[in-house]
Amino acid sequence: MQPRGGRRGAGGEGGGHRLCCCCCFLLESMRLSALALTSSRLLSLGCRTVSPPGARDGARDGAGSGAPTALSFDKPKVELHIHLDGAIRPKTILEVAKRRKIKLPTKNDNQFLKLITCDGPTTLTEMLTKFGYFMPIVAGDRDAIRQIAYELVEDKANEKIVYFEARYSPHLLANCDVYPIPWKQSEGDLSPDEVVRLVNEGFEKGQRNFGIKVRSILSCLRHMEAWSPEVVELCKKYRKDGVVGLDLAGDESINYEPSRGHVQTYQEAVRCGIHRTVHAGEVGPPEVVREAVEILKAERIGHGYSIIKDAKLYQEILQKDIHLEACLYSSYITGACKADFSKHPVVRFMNDGANFSLSTDDPLIFNSTIHTEYNMAAKDMNFTEMQFMRMNLNAARSSFLCENKKKELLNQLRKAYGMPEEPKLDTNLNNYPCL
Ligand SMILES: *[C@@H]1O[C@H](CO)[C@@H](O)[C@H](O)[C@H]1NC(C)=O
Numbered sequence: 001m002q003p004r005g006g007r008r009g010a011g012g013e014g015g016g017h018r019l020c021c022c023c024c025f026l027l028e029s030m031r032l033s034a035l036a037l038t039s040s041r042l043l044s045l046g047c048r049t050v051s052p053p054g055a056r057d058g059a060r061d062g063a064g065s066g067a068p069t070a071l072s073f074d075k076p077k078v079e080l081h082i083h084l085d086g087a088i089r090p091k092t093i094l095e096v097a098k099r100r101k102i103k104l105p106t107k108n109d110n111q112f113l114k115l116i117t118c119d120g121p122t123t124l125t126e127m128l129t130k131f132g133y134f135m136p137i138v139a140g141d142r143d144a145i146r147q148i149a150y151e152l153v154e155d156k157a158n159e160k161i162v163y164f165e166a167r168y169s170p171h172l173l174a175n176c177d178v179y180p181i182p183w184k185q186s187e188g189d190l191s192p193d194e195v196v197r198l199v200n201e202g203f204e205k206g207q208r209n210f211g212i213k214v215r216s217i218l219s220c221l222r223h224m225e226a227w228s229p230e231v232v233e234l235c236k237k238y239r240k241d242g243v244v245g246l247d248l249a250g251d252e253s254i255n256y257e258p259s260r261g262h263v264q265t266y267q268e269a270v271r272c273g274i275h276r277t278v279h280a281g282e283v284g285p286p287e288v289v290r291e292a293v294e295i296l297k298a299e300r301i302g303h304g305y306s307i308i309k310d311a312k313l314y315q316e317i318l319q320k321d322i323h324l325e326a327c328l329y330s331s332y333i334t335g336a337c338k339a340d341f342s343k344h345p346v347v348r349f350m351n352d353g354a355n356f357s358l359s360t361d362d363p364l365i366f367n368s369t370i371h372t373e374y375n376m377a378a379k380d381m382n383f384t385e386m387q388f389m390r391m392n393l394n395a396a397r398s399s400f401l402c403e404n405k406k407k408e409l410l411n412q413l414r415k416a417y418g419m420p421e422e423p424k425l426d427t428n429l430n431n432y433p434c435l
Pocket residue numbers: 060063064065066113114117119367
């Protein structure tokens with residue numbers, strides 16, 4: 001993996017962030033109250049979240065709650081692409097349903113768990129329907145939301161993840177100040193703003209108890225453009241509480257034009273120094289990735305597999321150090337990639353020294369763990385331990401942590417990997433100061 005010179009620096013969206021943020025903070029409360037009024041004009045329903053499905057015989061070593069067998073990489077790891085609502089413990093969903101007296105659509109618990117998981121290749125669209133079965137159980141419930149955030153930290157700590165960034169749509173967990181109200185819930189009193197506070201609380205407590213670092217990313221949805229302005233406002237409002245970035249999720253196979261509303265939302269993020277990632281090139285064509293990078297100014301791409309179909313774009317992505325958040329097992333289940341893993345785009349990424357890492361995406365739906373990813377990469381793609389270590393260092397470098405915390409994380413990994421300390425960071429890189 002060659003040192004590819006330019007770190008994010010003077011060019012692009014460099015220096016101006018700190019200055020403009022004060023204004024952002026001043027304006028934000030006014031904006032938010034205005035938004036509460038305007039956001040009540042939406043077109044479609046289709047409240048789907050983000051992400052893919054799946055399963056594969058023999059690929060799931062170490063998956064599920066059972067004790068993992070031989071692990072391909074049992075060292076500290078970083079995970080950048082995981083959906084909070086796609087990573088809930090099955091047990092918790094069942095418990096919350098009982099407590100809230102929500103009747104399951106199946107005869108028993110086991111059938112319900114089968115219903116919400118995918119155990120073989122399907123489509124992104126099909127896999128997204130799974131959210132429709134379990135989201136109504138947790139959405140709108142304060143205790144459940146705090147609990148799923150807290151438990152995710154515990155689960156990740158058990159997988160030796162030392163830092164992760166979890167993403168979610170605050171609107172999809174709310175039941176007021178959101179239109180349409182998702183999942184056919186009746187109107188309640190839990191707003192997207194309060195959802196973010198509850199998740200922050202769960203993560204904060206989890207960080208204290210399990211000793212790992214956690215940050216969150218708020219997701220806009222491709223088909224829910226009217227929610228997006230509030231999403232970036234929430235990123236600004238809660239940046240001191242661990243919200244570090246903006247995402248765009250949804251089914252790109254249905255609609256991949258970055259509509260005007262999303263462009264403005266991403267411009268606002270750039271203006272305020274909010275980090276940006278975008279789901280693109282998962283099942284959609286390379287053009288979606290180009291739009292994400294050139295128009296939305298994404299620093300990272302969720303998935304991005306299709307870029308290898310566009311040689312010029314692929315070279316640009318390599319030059320620009322754009323980080324690709326790859327999810328192997330997910331790509332198999334959603335049908336984004338062919339079942340022959342020796343020809344998987346991630347093999348290209350590795351051979352070409354691309355900037356990428358491995359994540360679970362939606363471990364609840366795939367009945368998988370981070371070990372599923374690493375075991376597949378080791379067994380089906382011949383990844384070596386050194387490659388895994390480099391990959392994790394790249395994930396840490398491409399994380400949305402502020403520079404000091406990033407350096408801490410890099411040194412923590414280097415120490416665990418038996419490597420020398422990270423060289424001193426250039427102070428010019430301090431575009432994203434610790435708050
Ligand atoms: C998930 O995987 C575990 C371990 O392989 C298995 O015992 C369990 O039945 C699976 N769950 C579902 C819903 O398929």
